[in-house]
Amino acid sequence: MSDTFAPAKLFATMFVFWLLLNGALQLDVIVVGLLVAGGITYFFAGSLSFLSGYRVSVASAKATAGYLAFFFTELVRANLAMAWLVLDPALPMTPAIVKVRTRLQHPVARLLLANSITLTPGTLSVELRGEWIYVHWVVAQTTDPEAATEAIVAGFEKYLEVMYD
Amino acid sequence: MIALTWLGVAVMTAGVVFLALGGLGLVRMPDTYTRIQAGTKATTLGTILSLFGAALIMPGWSIKLLLIALFLMFTNPLSSQVLARAAHRAGVPATDKTKADALADDQEGLA
Numbered sequence: 001m002s003d004t005f006a007p008a009k010l011f012a013t014m015f016v017f018w019l020l021l022n023g024a025l026q027l028d029v030i031v032v033g034l035l036v037a038g039g040i041t042y043f044f045a046g047s048l049s050f051l052s053g054y055r056v057s058v059a060s061a062k063a064t065a066g067y068l069a070f071f072f073t074e075l076v077r078a079n080l081a082m083a084w085l086v087l088d089p090a091l092p093m094t095p096a097i098v099k100v101r102t103r104l105q106h107p108v109a110r111l112l113l114a115n116s117i118t119l120t121p122g123t124l125s126v127e128l129r130g131e132w133i134y135v136h137w138v139v140a141q142t143t144d145p146e147a148a149t150e151a152i153v154a155g156f157e158k159y160l161e162v163m164y165d
Numbered sequence: 166m167i168a169l170t171w172l173g174v175a176v177m178t179a180g181v182v183f184l185a186l187g188g189l190g191l192v193r194m195p196d197t198y199t200r201i202q203a204g205t206k207a208t209t210l211g212t213i214l215s216l217f218g219a220a221l222i223m224p225g226w227s228i229k230l231l232l233i234a235l236f237l238m239f240t241n242p243l244s245s246q247v248l249a250r251a252a253h254r255a256g257v258p259a260t261d262k263t264k265a266d267a268l269a270d271d272q273e274g275l276a
Binding site: 017020021023075076078079082083085086087091093095096097098099114115116118119120122124125126127134136138140143145 | 183186187189190193194195196198199201202203205206207209210211228229232238239241242243245246249250253259260263265266267268269271
């Protein structure tokens with residue numbers, strides 16, 4: 001997992017983000033961006049960046065597109081489900097904290113998985129311990145780890161395991 | 166041009182509806198965890214739709230608004246997760262309707 005380009009990726013991500021946010025290629029904007037991005041890279045060179053562990057390949061790009069499509073569909077479904085639940089006078093819910101297991105190894109992939117779980121149908125990542133993620137589930141269908149993994153994790157995992165090392 | 170503006174208004178309105186439902190969820194939900202759930206999901210989609218609506222009305226802002234949406238999609242679930250974890254570690258009780266708590270079960274095993 002040692003990545004010699006990690007500092008360069010970190011620097012590039014932050015610098016490009018800054019330039020796009022400013023929308024201007026003026027000298028002062030560029031100088032400030034270089035200084036700040038450089039400073040952060042100097043102090044956090046060993047840390048993860050958004051692109052660490054990301055595979056650059058056709059299969060990975062396809063998986064990224066599939067992941068985004070799946071994610072936004074799930075995000076909309078999550079919101080509609082939550083809206084119906086909130087509007088129902090009886091508040092029909094069966095909350096539970098269940099644990100699910102992930103096959104993903106890379107920390108950034110696990111971060112994306114936990115974030116995706118939080119943003120999708122009635123599930124909220126509470127705690128991460130190694131390969132186990134503890135998920136608060138508003139309408140829990142099961143408390144069995146295997147079945148919960150299938151219901152919550154499998155959809156995202158199949159894309160993320162292609163995208164990350 | 167006008168059509169795009171009206172589409173933007175419609176999308177923004179949808180966003181506002183989700184944000185309002187998120188607010189209603191905060192009031193109606195029975196415990197901390199379910200409130201965080203209502204808060205996270207509705208605000209993320211609500212804000213994304215509002216930003217998308219703004220991008221349709223002012224196409225020149227698209228890139229900035231897209232970046233704001235990306236930033237939000239990364240930070241919003243993270244902060245919710247940290248809040249939920251802190252609540253659980255501090256022993257905030259879940260609602261009586263809760264069926265199971267695998268995290269509490271595993272912690273007893275470790276202690």
